[in-house]
Amino acid sequence: MLYREAGQFKTTYAEDMAIFPIRQDRIALAILLGIAFIGVPLLATFRIWPFGSDYLLWAILLPFLILALAAIGTNILVGYCGQISLGSGAFMAIGAYSAYKLATGVHIPLASLGFAIAIPPLPVLASILLGGFMSAGVGILFGIPSLRIKGLYLAVATLAAQFFFDWAFLRLPWFTNYAPSGSVNAPELDFFGVVVRTPVERYLLCLLFVTVLAVLAKNLVRGNLGRQWMAIRDMDIAAELIGIRPLYAKLTAFAVSSFIIGVAGALWGFVYLGSWEPLAFSIERSLDLLFMVIIGGLGSIMGSFIGAAFILIVPILLNVLPTELGLPLSTQTITHLQFIIFGSLICYLLIKEPHGFARLISIGKEKLRLWPFPY
Amino acid sequence: MIAFGQFLEVLIGGLMSGVLYSLVALGFVLIFKASGVFNYAQGAMVLLAGLALVRALDLLVANGFPLWVAVVLGIGFAAVIMAATAWLIERFVVGPLVNQDALTLFMSTIGVTFVIEGVAEMIFGSDVYPLRLFPTDAWFLFEGLFPGGILVNKLDVWGALIAGILVAGLALFFQRTKTGRALRAVADDHLAAHSVGIPISWIWFVVWLAAGLVALVAATVWGTKLGVQFSITFLALKALPVLIIGGLTSIPGAIVGGLIVGAGEKIAEVYLGPSIGGGIEYWFAYVLALAVLLVRPQGLFGERIIERI
Numbered sequence A: 001m002l003y004r005e006a007g008q009f010k011t012t013y014a015e016d017m018a019i020f021p022i023r024q025d026r027i028a029l030a031i032l033l034g035i036a037f038i039g040v041p042l043l044a045t046f047r048i049w050p051f052g053s054d055y056l057l058w059a060i061l062l063p064f065l066i067l068a069l070a071a072i073g074t075n076i077l078v079g080y081c082g083q084i085s086l087g088s089g090a091f092m093a094i095g096a097y098s099a100y101k102l103a104t105g106v107h108i109p110l111a112s113l114g115f116a117i118a119i120p121p122l123p124v125l126a127s128i129l130l131g132g133f134m135s136a137g138v139g140i141l142f143g144i145p146s147l148r149i150k151g152l153y154l155a156v157a158t159l160a161a162q163f164f165f166d167w168a169f170l171r172l173p174w175f176t177n178y179a180p181s182g183s184v185n186a187p188e189l190d191f192f193g194v195v196v197r198t199p200v201e202r203y204l205l206c207l208l209f210v211t212v213l214a215v216l217a218k219n220l221v222r223g224n225l226g227r228q229w230m231a232i233r234d235m236d237i238a239a240e241l242i243g244i245r246p247l248y249a250k251l252t253a254f255a256v257s258s259f260i261i262g263v264a265g266a267l268w269g270f271v272y273l274g275s276w277e278p279l280a281f282s283i284e285r286s287l288d289l290l291f292m293v294i295i296g297g298l299g300s301i302m303g304s305f306i307g308a309a310f311i312l313i314v315p316i317l318l319n320v321l322p323t324e325l326g327l328p329l330s331t332q333t334i335t336h337l338q339f340i341i342f343g344s345l346i347c348y349l350l351i352k353e354p355h356g357f358a359r360l361i362s363i364g365k366e367k368l369r370l371w372p373f374p375y
Numbered sequence B: 001m002i003a004f005g006q007f008l009e010v011l012i013g014g015l016m017s018g019v020l021y022s023l024v025a026l027g028f029v030l031i032f033k034a035s036g037v038f039n040y041a042q043g044a045m046v047l048l049a050g051l052a053l054v055r056a057l058d059l060l061v062a063n064g065f066p067l068w069v070a071v072v073l074g075i076g077f078a079a080v081i082m083a084a085t086a087w088l089i090e091r092f093v094v095g096p097l098v099n100q101d102a103l104t105l106f107m108s109t110i111g112v113t114f115v116i117e118g119v120a121e122m123i124f125g126s127d128v129y130p131l132r133l134f135p136t137d138a139w140f141l142f143e144g145l146f147p148g149g150i151l152v153n154k155l156d157v158w159g160a161l162i163a164g165i166l167v168a169g170l171a172l173f174f175q176r177t178k179t180g181r182a183l184r185a186v187a188d189d190h191l192a193a194h195s196v197g198i199p200i201s202w203i204w205f206v207v208w209l210a211a212g213l214v215a216l217v218a219a220t221v222w223g224t225k226l227g228v229q230f231s232i233t234f235l236a237l238k239a240l241p242v243l244i245i246g247g248l249t250s251i252p253g254a255i256v257g258g259l260i261v262g263a264g265e266k267i268a269e270v271y272l273g274p275s276i277g278g279g280i281e282y283w284f285a286y287v288l289a290l291a292v293l294l295v296r297p298q299g300l301f302g303e304r305i306i307e308r309i
Helices: A023-045 A055-080 A088-104 A124-147 A151-171 A199-222 A224-234 A236-241 A246-273 A283-296 A301-325 A331-352 A356-370 B002-035 B042-062 B067-094 B102-124 B154-176 B178-188 B190-195 B200-226 B230-246 B251-271 B281-295
Strands: A106-110 A115-119 B138-141 B150-153
Touching: A023 A055, A023 A199, A055 A088, A055 A199, A055 A224, A055 A246, A055 A283, A055 A301, A088 A124, A088 A151, A088 A246, A088 A283, A124 A151, A124 A246, A124 B281, A151 A283, A151 B102, A151 B230, A151 B281, A199 A224, A199 A246, A199 A301, A224 A236, A224 A246, A236 A246, A283 A301, A283 A331, A283 A356, A283 B102, A301 A331, A301 A356, A331 B067, A331 B102, B002 B042, B002 B150, B002 B154, B002 B178, B002 B200, B002 B230, B002 B251, B042 B067, B042 B102, B042 B200, B042 B230, B067 B102, B067 B200, B102 B230, B150 B154, B154 B178, B154 B200, B154 B251, B178 B190, B178 B200, B190 B200, B200 B230, B230 B251, B230 B281, B251 B281
Parallel strands: none
Antiparallel strands: A106 A115, B138 B150
16 A cells, blocks of 8 residues: 555656655665664664663674675675675675775885885775775786686685685784784774764764665666676676677676675774684685575675675574573584574575575565555 | 605695595585585585494494494494485475576585584584594605605505595496486486486485485595594585586596695695795695686586587
8 A cells, every 4th residue: 555656657767767766665765774874873872772782783783784785795796797706705804904904004025126115004994995995906806717717616716715815814924914913903993083983983884884885886786887797697608799898897896896895894894893813704704795695685785785684693593592582502502503593594595585585575565566455 | 865755755645635635526526417516515414424423333332342343333324314314405405496596506505514514513412533444554665765765644545545446436336327327317417317207306316325425435534534523524615626626527527636636735835835834725725726727617627618698
């Protein structure tokens, strides 16, 4: 009844091509953004339920936003361009470590040439964005094989990036500024004089990044470039025959995807973790991101958010539930049960809806449009 | 002469451990060939088989059975567990997902990995269990030729022997038996095989069973080497580059790939490692795989990928 577009006439081409052509969608999005930008911070500042403690902000909303951003990046590569990547964790790491190096000052001694490259410490915002660009550069480099390798072979090839950078950040002390423990501390988050400290401020910062980049990504995939990516995904030979350059399309997908993932990685390190080790960006992270994208829905920005929420929250729930219910289980059993339930849930979802939550939502919308008279 | 002796030792050690990688990679190839599923769960299957075997062994020996009876019963028990796993996977995961794209199938096997790891550790415990089926001491060869001789681990020799027997057995199975021929038919074309009356789900069960048994064999060797423990599952990640170098569809490729990776990473670690920081074993195989793929996108022995519109 409520969700019906009857009477909403589109009189211009621009109206027809809008991101949200239906008015109810726009209203829903506006409400959602209002809650996210105004409601949550207000509730959190005045400590009203469910924000009585910082737990919800710290343990759920903050990682959710950052992982959703990383999932959007992964989705651009895997979902829109069809290039399977198991190296997303590595690109997060590259973003985080480049941002760290740039924020603390880069010094490359070139002893054989007799001089050194020195970059003074950059402001945090510049470091985070440049971290993203570094990640994009490396992404292009590791994307070059995709011109020859396809499918699962490419997936394993991207593992090379994952393992190489895992090793590099662990073993090459230059990246960690020779910290003896191998872990690094993020610099103070100073944005043009505004210092971000409390959880609410961190949340707003991430929200801002996520909103801007998500809108950017959404418009990119609707445009010329996104259509090229999707053509390559659907059938690369046919796409090449109708004049799409695979080199350009694939490498831009790698670049944009790695940029977004790199920014997410920098945020993960700077805003969420504060201090981190290479372990924070291991192969597990890559697999998690891939899960988010597939369970959320390949080729859907909205799906990335839902997938991120699902993959993040289910393990937390499984962890909390037994104690809440008062089941007398040892922590080890709980861990094992968590594995089993999570694994089964993933298999179940893949079997029931291989196209992910995004597809469920579009089916739901269709149904809602006809409700309550579906005939 | 010392340098050459050392090189030989490194090379032989590398080749032998490469054979052990191949043991894990073989399981991948079997399943990929027959069903197009890239089975991430192979490492977890090795863990499950190893845990089932070692726990059954311990229990039987503790109850006073003679060792050889315990070994036979233990292997039988582990084989039954692997058969049950194969049936469950075919029935509840791979069967319903037929005709989905490769990525979905791959992700579903990661889900299976979680389940197998959880179940295996819940039932059989999650400690490190030592397994002593093969001798683990070393031989010194050519002591007359090189000072100190060349150190060769007996376990590695056993591993190589077992891998050889396994490959010969699989080759015979694929070439000479009716089921083997049906397997190859399914691998070539599901639909065509189905239409001439080959029961696909039965064939897939057989394939997963074969992969499970290969995992059991790998578990006996790896379990003796490292003890049966959770970190065995990471072998799956080590077997991926082996697979890629050899080609996803070729059984000899898995062996040759294993040899190349094993020898390559040991030699690189010994001769290149010290100059760039050590631990390069961690990624060397993958970079090697990447380099091979750039020259031959289907791997060394893989079937040529022909694409049509």
